[in-house]
Amino acid sequence: MNRQNRLLSLYSTLLDALGPSHWWPGESPFEVAVGAILTQNTNWANVERAIAALRRAGAMTPAAMRELSPEALAGLIRPAGTFRVKAARLGHFLDFLAREAGGAADLADASLRFLAGRELSELRPRLLAVKGVGPETADCILLYALNLPSFVVDAYTARIMSRHLFLPEDASYDELQAFFADVLPADPALFGEFHALIVRLGKTWCGRTRAKCETCPLHSLR
Ligand code: SF4
Structure with missing residues (x-):
């Protein structure tokens, strides 16, 4: 064979x-991407608790999450562990989204539609350039949030x-x-x-x- x-x-x-x-559980592509960052070095049950807190706070769009201070974001994701580090990583990811988005309407939308039509070969290196996003996290985002192979x-x-x-x-x-x-x-x-x-x-x-x-x-x- x-x-x-x-x-x-x-x-x-x-x-x-x-x-x-x-797989992958998540109510939107943005939520899937956030889960991919939060799941680094912890189990999924802890990620779910952090995601539930973010949902309750109405922070599950890039625009809404960007409104939070780093301290407030860290507090919400505390159940996921190493929460200050992960809040900083989410901040870098949000900055990336802001650079890639076409405007405020894109960031208010959890579908990340503005990334969906991109070529994998173009998008993957850009994601890998985001501080705190390694290959496994980048590929989880590309595959499970953006449906790219x-x-x-x-x-x-x-x-x-x-x-x-x-x-x-x-x-x-x-x-x-x-x-x-x-x-x-x-x-x-x-x-x-x-x-x-x-x-x-x-x-x-x-x-x-x-x-x-x-x-x-x-x-x-x-
Ligand atoms: S336990 Fe691991 S090595 Fe053994 S059969 Fe299963 S996958 Fe293969």
Whole structure:
């Protein structure tokens, strides 16, 4: 079996076993992007509490969030941890949106429609230039908020791809991403579901120090 068929077989085995993931939760593209920044180094339950506070404060548009002082924003996102750092990162992201937007009407709209038609190759480097936005966060925003085919890589992806002999253990983020982009059709729905399934698989079965291969849905593919 070639590597494309092997990878697609891994995907369909996972999807059959685990079912659709319905990622990424969020009431708007802006909220999804905010969640991608808040989820750095914390669990999703904490992010949800921070997002609920932002919603209650009416801060879930770029314009409304920009009205908050850094202290007020940090206070609202406190449940997400490292809240001053994350408030600063959100501030940098809001500055980016303000630079990219066509005017006040764009910033009052949580759909981020002004970014939707951009080319991935143009938008990704601009997002990566935002302070505090690394490759994984940028790709989460591009894929889940803007529906662009930018595969999200994380530690689970690296571990599972190496344990299934697709790539060496020390493959870089860019090498892993290029591998998926090269082998799979550029389909945001496929990319989004595949990443979500990998995370679910990694959390339950494919631990860093312990792989529970006997009960894993991918057992027969090893
Ligand atoms: S737990 Fe084992 S079978 Fe499952 S993904 Fe990890 S290495 Fe593969």
